[in-house]
Each structure stands twice: as C-alpha cells, then as structure tokens.
Amino acid sequence: MDFKFGQKEQKLREDVRTFARRELSGRRVISGMEEESRDEDWEFTMQISKKLSQNGWLTMAWPKEYGGQDASHFEQHVYIDEASYWGIPGTTMGVSGIGWVGQSLMLFGSEEQRKKYIPSIAAGEPDGVWCTAYSEPNAGSDFANIQTKAIKNGDEYILNGQKIWTSCAHRARWCWIAVRTDPGAKKKQHGISLLILDMRSPGITIRPIVNYAGVHIFNELFFDNVKVPAANLVGTENRGWYHLMQSLAFERHSIAPQFCGIARRTLEHIVKNAREIRYNGAALAHNPVVRHKLAERALEIDTLKMFGYEITWKMSKGIIPIYEAARNKAYCDFVMQRLAVTGTEMIGAYSQVDMWSKWAKIMGNITRLYMMFPGIAIAGGTDEVQKNIVGQFKLGLPRAY
Amino acid sequence: MDFDFNEQQNMLKTMARDFLVKECTKARVRELEADRKGYDPAMWEKMVELGWLGLIFPEQYNGTGADYLDLVVLMEEMGRNVTPGPFFSTVALCSIPILKFGTGPQKAKYLTPIADGKSIWSLALTERSGRFEAGDIAASAEYDGKNYVINGEKWFVPFAHVADHMLVLCRTQKAASAEGGLTLFALKTGSRGVKIELIPTIAGDGQCRVRFKNVKAGRSDIIGKKGDGWKVISYMAQRATVLKCAEISGACQAVLEMTQAYAKERIQFDKPIGSFMAIQHKLVDMLTDVEGLQYLVYYAAWMLSAGMKADLCVSQAKAKANDVYQRTCIEGIKIHGAIGFTMDHDIGCYFRRVKSSEFTLGDSDLHLEKIAAGIGL
Numbered sequence: 129m130d131f132k133f134g135q136k137e138q139k140l141r142e143d144v145r146t147f148a149r150r151e152l153s154g155r156r157v158i159s160g161m162e163e164e165s166r167d168e169d170w171e172f173t174m175q176i177s178k179k180l181s182q183n184g185w186l187t188m189a190w191p192k193e194y195g196g197q198d199a200s201h202f203e204q205h206v207y208i209d210e211a212s213y214w215g216i217p218g219t220t221m222g223v224s225g226i227g228w229v230g231q232s233l234m235l236f237g238s239e240e241q242r243k244k245y246i247p248s249i250a251a252g253e254p255d256g257v258w259c260t261a262y263s264e265p266n267a268g269s270d271f272a273n274i275q276t277k278a279i280k281n282g283d284e285y286i287l288n289g290q291k292i293w294t295s296c297a298h299r300a301r302w303c304w305i306a307v308r309t310d311p312g313a314k315k316k317q318h319g320i321s322l323l324i325l326d327m328r329s330p331g332i333t334i335r336p337i338v339n340y341a342g343v344h345i346f347n348e349l350f351f352d353n354v355k356v357p358a359a360n361l362v363g364t365e366n367r368g369w370y371h372l373m374q375s376l377a378f379e380r381h382s383i384a385p386q387f388c389g390i391a392r393r394t395l396e397h398i399v400k401n402a403r404e405i406r407y408n409g410a411a412l413a414h415n416p417v418v419r420h421k422l423a424e425r426a427l428e429i430d431t432l433k434m435f436g437y438e439i440t441w442k443m444s445k446g447i448i449p450i451y452e453a454a455r456n457k458a459y460c461d462f463v464m465q466r467l468a469v470t471g472t473e474m475i476g477a478y479s480q481v482d483m484w485s486k487w488a489k490i491m492g493n494i495t496r497l498y499m500m501f502p503g504i505a506i507a508g509g510t511d512e513v514q515k516n517i518v519g520q521f522k523l524g525l526p527r528a529y
Numbered sequence: 530m531d532f533d534f535n536e537q538q539n540m541l542k543t544m545a546r547d548f549l550v551k552e553c554t555k556a557r558v559r560e561l562e563a564d565r566k567g568y569d570p571a572m573w574e575k576m577v578e579l580g581w582l583g584l585i586f587p588e589q590y591n592g593t594g595a596d597y598l599d600l601v602v603l604m605e606e607m608g609r610n611v612t613p614g615p616f617f618s619t620v621a622l623c624s625i626p627i628l629k630f631g632t633g634p635q636k637a638k639y640l641t642p643i644a645d646g647k648s649i650w651s652l653a654l655t656e657r658s659g660r661f662e663a664g665d666i667a668a669s670a671e672y673d674g675k676n677y678v679i680n681g682e683k684w685f686v687p688f689a690h691v692a693d694h695m696l697v698l699c700r701t702q703k704a705a706s707a708e709g710g711l712t713l714f715a716l717k718t719g720s721r722g723v724k725i726e727l728i729p730t731i732a733g734d735g736q737c738r739v740r741f742k743n744v745k746a747g748r749s750d751i752i753g754k755k756g757d758g759w760k761v762i763s764y765m766a767q768r769a770t771v772l773k774c775a776e777i778s779g780a781c782q783a784v785l786e787m788t789q790a791y792a793k794e795r796i797q798f799d800k801p802i803g804s805f806m807a808i809q810h811k812l813v814d815m816l817t818d819v820e821g822l823q824y825l826v827y828y829a830a831w832m833l834s835a836g837m838k839a840d841l842c843v844s845q846a847k848a849k850a851n852d853v854y855q856r857t858c859i860e861g862i863k864i865h866g867a868i869g870f871t872m873d874h875d876i877g878c879y880f881r882r883v884k885s886s887e888f889t890l891g892d893s894d895l896h897l898e899k900i901a902a903g904i905g906l
Contacts, residue, residue, distance in 0.1 A: 130831065402906060423904070424897065426903075427848055427897075431821040434828060437824075458817070515814075516806070518817075523789050523809070527804070528809055
C-alpha cells in the first residue's frame with residue numbers, strides 16, 4: 129500500500145503551477161465550459177491550448193506517434209488535478225477532441241481518419257476543436273432512442289434530424305455525431321453509427337441555447353439533407369452503440385481529479401474568506417457551525433480524491449473502470465452541490481451579486497459554481513443513470529428499466 | 530501509488546477471515562453479548578496462538594514484528610466478522626503507548642505476557658462527560674513523597690472487569706492548559722481501592738465504571754514522562770483511532786454485502802426487490818459510503834506507517850467512519866424490512882456496536898473540529 133506520487137509527477141505538478149502563475153496572473157477563473165461563451169474568453173482559451181500543446185501537456189496521454197507523450201496515468205492525473213486547481217482554460221478545448229475523439233479514433237477509426245484529424249487536436253489548433261452530438265429532444269438518459277437519420281446514398285450519407293444540448297457547436301470545426309443508419313433494426317441499440325461531420329457543411333443550422341446564468345454553452349443543431357462522405361463513418365456501420373460505450377468511459381475517468389482540483393481551490397477561497405470577514409463581532413471562521421460545515425466539505429473532497437486515485441491506479445494496471453467511473457461521477461456531483469451551497473452560505477447575501485460585478489465576493493467564483501453545478505451534474509449522464517450503472521455492474525442487481 | 534495489500538497482508542487477511550467465520554459465528558457473538566465476561570477465553574487462546582496479540586511487537590517480547598498496516602488489515606477482518614473481546618483495548622489502546630513510551634523494563638514486564646496471552650489490558654481514560662477531551666479529566670494522582678495516590682472515577686472503561694492491568698490517565702499537577710499536567714499510570718486492576726462495575730450496554734461489550742479511592746502507584750508505573758500523559762494518549766489515539774476505523778470499515782462492508790444479497794433474493798411484486806430503482810440507488814449510496822470510508826482508512830493508515838503528519842486524515846477517517854457506520858446499518862436494516870429488526874438476524878450485531886464505536890476516541894463533532902483546524906480555520 130502506497131499513496132504517493134513519484135518524483136516525475138511531483139515535478140510535473142510544479143511545472144503546471146509555474147505555468148498557471150505566469151499565464152493566468154490576475155485573471156478570473158473561468159471554470160466548467162464557460163470559456164465557450166464569450167469571444168474574448170474563447171480567444172484566450174485557444175491561446176492557452178496552443179501553449180499547453182507546446183509544453184507537451186495537452187494530449188500527454190496519447191502515444192508519441194499521435195502527438196502525445198505516452199504519459200502515465202499518474203502523470204495525467206496530476207496534470208488534470210493541478211490544471212483544474214488553477215482553472216487553466218483550454219485543457220479540454222471544447223471537451224470532445226481531447227476527451228474522447230482522439231482516443232476513439234486510435235481505437236476504431238481508420239488510418240486515414242487518424243492522420244487527418246488527430247494532429248490538429250494534439251497541436252491545440254482551432255481545427256482541432258470538436259463538439260459531440262448525442263442527445264436529442266427524445267433521447268436524453270434513454271440515449272439509444274436517437275432518431276436523427278443518416279441514409280446511405282452512393283458514397284455519402286444524407287443526414288436529417290435534430291440534436292440538442294450540443295456544447296461548443298458554435299466553436300467547433302468538427303462534430304462527433306451518433307446517428308441512426310438502419311431505421312429498421314429490431315433493437316434500438318442496433319442500427320446506430322458514428323460519423324464525423326464537417327461543421328461547415330451546407331444544411332446545418334446552429335441555434336444557441338443560453339443557460340439560465342446567461343452563459344452560452346449549449347446549442348441546438350438542425351440537419352436538412354446534410355451530405356457526409358461515407359469515408360467519415362467511424363468504425364463499423366450499425367455498431368456505433370458499442371463504440372460509444374467505450375468512448376463514454378474515456379469521458380468519465382478524469383472527473384474526480386478535475387473536480388477535486390476545482391473543489392480544493394474553491395474551499396481554500398472559502399476558508400480564506402471566512403478568516404477575513406467578520407460576523408457578529410468575530411471572524412466568521414470562529415463560528416462552530418461554519419467550522420463544521422467546512423470540515424464536512426473538506427472530508428467529502430478528500431473522499432473524492434481517494435476515488436480519483438483508485439481509478440488512476442486501476443487504469444495503470446490495465447483495468448477499465450466502468451462502475452468506478454459512474455460512482456465517481458455521481459459522488460462528484462454530490463460533492464460539488466454541497467460545496468456550492470455551503471459556499472453561498474459563507475458569503476451570504478453577496479452570493480446573489482452578479483459574478484462579473486466588481487462587488488462579487490471571491491471573484492464571483494462561488495456564484496459561478498452555484499449557477500453551473502446543476503448543469504455539470506446532468507452533463508455526461510444524470511445521477512440516476514450513473515447509479516443504475518453501479519447497481520448493475522458492481523452490485524449485480526437486475527436492470528430496473 | 531498502490532492500493533493493494535502485500536503478500537503477507539493478503540495471507541493474514543485470508544487466515545483471519547477463515548478463522549473468524551469458523552470460530553466466531555454470529556450465534557456465538559450473541560451468546561457472548563449475554564455473557565458477563567463478554568469474550569470467549571478459548572477463542573482468545575487461539576488468537577494468541579495465531580500470533581495476533583503480539584502481531585506488532587518485536588520478537589524480543591515474543592511478538593511477530595509485523596507492521597502497523599498488518600494490524601490494520603487484521604482489525605478490518607475482525608470488524609467484518611464482529612469479534613467480541615478485549616483485543617482492541619489490549620493491543621490498540623494499551624500496547625501501542627507502552628511500545629512507544631515504555632522503558633525497557635516496562636516493555637519486558639508488560640508486553641511479553643500480552644503476546645503470550647497471559648495478560649489483558651484496559652484503558653481508563655474517559656470520565657463522566659463520556660467524551661474524549663483533556664479538559665474533562667479530573668481524576669487526580671497526588672504525590673505523597675513516596676507514592677502517587679489516585680482518586681477519581683472513569684467511565685466506559687473497556688473490559689476492565691476481565692483485565693488484569695490498566696492504564697489510567699490522571700491529573701498530577703496544575704498546568705496552563707487542559708492538556709498539560711496529565712500523567713499516564715500502569716496499574717493492576719486488582720490494586721487496593723479499585724472498584725469495577727460493569728455498565729449494561731446495548732452490545733453487552735464489557736464497558737465498565739471504575740472508581741479509584743486512594744489507589745497507590747509508584748513512579749516506575751508512569752508510562753512516558755510525568756506531565757506528558759496527553760502526549761502519550763494523543764500518540765496512541767491517532768493509531769488506535771485508525772484501527773477502530775478499520776474495524777468499522779470491515780463491519781460496514783459486511784452489512785453492505787448481506788443487504789446486497791438479501792435485495793437479490795427477496796421477492797416482492799414477483800421481482801427481487803433489488804430490481805427496484807429505489808432500492809438499487811440506496812445500495813449504490815451505501816457502496817459509495819463504504820468504499821469511501823475504506824480508502825480514507827487505508828490512506829490514514831499509510832500516512833501513519835510512513836511517519837507523516839496524519840492529524841487531518843486520521844480525523845477525516847473517524848468522522849467518516851462514525852457517519853458511514855450508522856447510515857449503513859440503518860439503511861441496511863430498512864432494506865431488510867422486519868426481518869432485520871429481529872435478534873436472530875446478524876445485522877443487529879453490527880447496529881448494536883455503532884454507538885460504542887462512535888464515542889471511542891472522539892465523536893464526529895470532535896473530529897470535525899480537528900479537521901476545521903487542519904484546513905486553516
């Protein structure tokens with residue numbers, strides 16, 4: 129039993145810290161996917177992505193031949209944790225490309241696809257920005273229910289239908305899309321395929337969906353006879369569901385270190401604030417109720433930290449974490465919710481001040497987290513969906529749905 | 530980074546599990562709860578033969594020379610099975626401070642009989658408040674020029690009624706802080722002026738009230754230095770707390786497993802109740818609790834064994850353990866339905882021990898306060 133990182137990881141942590149201090153000094157931390165919203169934030173984000181690539185960090189997990197560093201799972205863990213702690217934007221570049229498109233193409237893409245799409249992701253270029261179109265109005269948690277059709281016509285597919293909740297579509301050069309290629313398949317999981325869609329294709333309409341905090345992350349996509357070359361099929365036609373299950377696992381494993389980093393920083397800010405501000409004649413930090421609440425939050429964050437370590441360690445041993453990733457996603461949402469709510473209680477009435485206002489406490493970060501956490505909790509699968517996965521895969525319980 | 534036990538630890542774990550399942554059935558646990566002694570001397574003798582009592586002692590005291598982490602592994606298994614008896618008080622509460630702070634002659638005198646199964650120990654620490662706070666210690670030991678004379682009253686003293694020795698924390702001098710001026714003495718439980726009464730507890734787990742009236746102790750009975758008693762207790766408390774947490778963690782794993790199994794076999798509305806999402810999600814929450822606790826315990830144990838400053842993670846482990854043990858039992862019983870509410874069902878053996886575990890070496894309020902201090906509040 130041993131819970132320490134090696135010297136290589138310690139050095140990496142220091143390097144990321146130095147980078148963050150240099151590149152971000154004085155800037156507000158834009159967490160989650162908020163950097164996709166405002167033009168000036170997005171421009172800054174892409175500058176940072178380029179620098180992260182130059183430092184060899186952006187896609188460090190990938191093999192060297194695809195522009196990666198062959199970095200160990202432990203190095204990735206430390207990088208994600210530390211970058212999230214500092215709120216370095218651009219580590220995900222719209223999430224999809226770095227999050228799963230690259231690795232999925234390495235697993236089941238064609239050699240031609242790998243050569244064409246992977247280098248620009250690894251280089252941190254605007255051409256490497258991807259969005260992912262899975263959800264539809266009637267396919268949320270019941271994702272296999274997608275209806276968007278891609279019907280083969282010679283050497284191209286003709287795409288018709290609608291996607292929704294597509295993050296980053298307004299910034300993306302490419303779209304990783306799940307479509308129905310065999311509408312007659314007996315099971316709804318069959319007949320699904322994965323395509324690469326050029327976002328500049330004629331017939332695509334992007335309609336922004338602004339969230340209740342005024343931030344533009346999501347979009348609605350409409351397809352009207354959009355032509356997609358048959359060469360853009362990823363993997364095997366009608367086997368898309370099974371490819372997707374593998375892709376989704378890539379999405380979930382880094383959740384714990386990512387949110388642990390954000391949570392550690394947020395808690396430090398709350399603690400500092402509690403020591404500085406006075407309440408009823410004494411520092412807020414002296415109030416026993418405050419002390420207990422923050423101690424509980426610290427305990428939850430460190431529990432999440434251990435869950436993150438566990439997954440990283442298992443992956444380092446070649447185990448694919450299925451239930452663990454789902455457990456971490458659900459627990460992470462619980463931790464962030466509790467932290468956000470406690471955070472607002474600590475800054476009191478100031479929690480309602482607009483996050484960009486000069487009067488916002490802690491640079492608006494508490495309000496930002498509070499407004500964003502319900503969306504983060506839904507993205508990538510709801511609490512209920514995650515718990516169903518754990519119940520089925522870990523506890524061996526019969527399917528409930 | 531490595532979450533795995535080493536080969537020796539895995540062997541110990543398997544051996545302990547096999548032994549306890551066979552020797553310490555839940556029927557036997559229930560009998561021992563009703564038995565005044567609260568433990569089974571024949572089973573104790575076998576545990577001695579397995580080398581458990583002297584597991585972490587050096588060979589010169591007839592020990593095995595194993596690591597603290599090995600003891601954590603053993604405690605987890607003992608908790609999983611519910612193992613009544615004075616093992617925790619003898620090994621964790623008393624041997625650990627003697628090993629660290631005892632003089633050469635004290636170690637030879639006290640540890641060897643423990644390893645040989647000839648001596649049982651108890652710790653007389655808590656007083657009327659029932660809590661683990663230095664400020665609550667009022668028992669006094671005044672020096673009369675020849676001896677220390679101990680007067681006072683201790684509560685929830687584990688297995689004092691079957692122990693031959695105990696450690697007693699007393700106030701020996703005035704000090705600026707509550708933690709100062711305390712001294713730890715090793716005493717025979719049969720000393721003149723010691724009165725021991727068994728407190729009836731829900732788990733029948735041998736907790737006593739011990740009263741001291743002009744009990745004499747010599748200078749050579751002091752463990753550590755005079756006035757340093759709280760330092761000795763704090764050292765012990767960190768290590769013993771994590772051992773208690775390991776025991777709780779093992780217990781929670783067992784409760785989860787029996788509840789999971791029941792949810793798969795119990796049929797209602799023509800389906801196993803484990804196929805209902807309401808039950809599944811409860812079980813998943815229990816799993817998340819139990820795994821989180823397990824890893825926090827391992828982390829704290831590793832920090833201690835690696836000699837790192839562990840105050841924060843020890844308190845995190847105990848606050849988590851208190852919370853998870855209670856919730857796991859309550860949810861487990863509710864999923865079982867009425868059958869879980871019976872004396873014949875094993876789940877009650879675990880639930881009856883929740884409060885004893887919770888208030889051993891600090892409740893959640895105390896540990897949350899320590900965490901608050903640890904994060905800079």
